[in-house]
Amino acid sequence: xxxxxxxxxxxxxxxxxxxxxxxxxxxxxxxxxxxxxAIQLLQPQVGSLLINANRxxxxxxxxxxxxxxxxxVDGLADFAGPLAGFLAGLEHCKTPYxxxxxxxxxxxxxxxxxxxxxxxxxNDADIAMVSSPDDEGVLRHQPVFCLLKRxxxxxxxxxxxxxxxxxxAWAAQQKLVRVNFNxxxxxxxxxxNANTLEDLQQLSxxxxx
Numbered sequence: 722x723x724x725x726x727x728x729x730x731x732x733x734x735x736x737x738x739x740x741x742x743x744x745x746x747x748x749x750x751x752x753x754x755x756x757x758x759a760i761q762l763l764q765p766q767v768g769s770l771l772i773n774a775n776r777x778x779x780x781x782x783x784x785x786x787x788x789x790x791x792x793x794v795d796g797l798a799d800f801a802g803p804l805a806g807f808l809a810g811l812e813h814c815k816t817p818y819x820x821x822x823x824x825x826x827x828x829x830x831x832x833x834x835x836x837x838x839x840x841x842x843x844n845d846a847d848i849a850m851v852s853s854p855d856d857e858g859v860l861r862h863q864p865v866f867c868l869l870k871r872x873x874x875x876x877x878x879x880x881x882x883x884x885x886x887x888x889x890a891w892a893a894q895q896k897l898v899r900v901n902f903n904x905x906x907x908x909x910x911x912x913x914n915a916n917t918l919e920d921l922q923q924l925s926x927x928x929x930x
Contacts, residue, residue, distance in 0.1 A: 726768065825914045837868040860903060
């Protein structure tokens with residue numbers, strides 16, 4: 722799959738509840754805001770870029786200008802979660818595919834999109850979703866890391882209009898392939914997400930070691 726067929730979206734529109742309500746994308750990891758890490762990692766892997774944000778829009782707009790990206794805000798009210806970002810992305814996507822990544826996972830792989838797109842095409846799937854090992858080595862689904870077809874927008878509208886909010890529940894209604902990132906050369910912390918400030922500190926400590 723040519724990367725120009727894919728639009729990427731960095732999801733930075735959450736409430737940040739487990740960080741005390743701060744804007745998670747603005748928190749620093751290695752002296753750089755989390756959302757900027759995601760932008761820098763995703764942009765080379767896709768043809769065009771969206772940034773989903775709902776506050777501090779002047780800051781995100783400045784980053785969007787640097788990255789030749791577009792800001793999209795949630796169409797659903799009250800910080801409705803990542804599916805609201807999925808929907809905003811699909812509604813603004815001008816390519817056949819959308820790649821979603823969260824803003825709080827600053828180590829995701831540089832071959833993320835290539836591996837998901839290969840699996841999606843090979844399995845004739847609608848969605849390719851990441852699975853990665855937890856600290857005990859058990860594979861866990863990473864539902865915010867998805868490559869999905871733009872044509873799913875109507876299905877997602879129906880789901881969210883019925884107050885559906887869980888990515889996994891919606892994805893299970895589609896033809897879904899899960900892609901394991903547990904090969905020997907894979908970074909075991911590639912999909913470690915910083916939900917709290919303590920998580921972010923632990924990740925920074927891991928990086929130094």
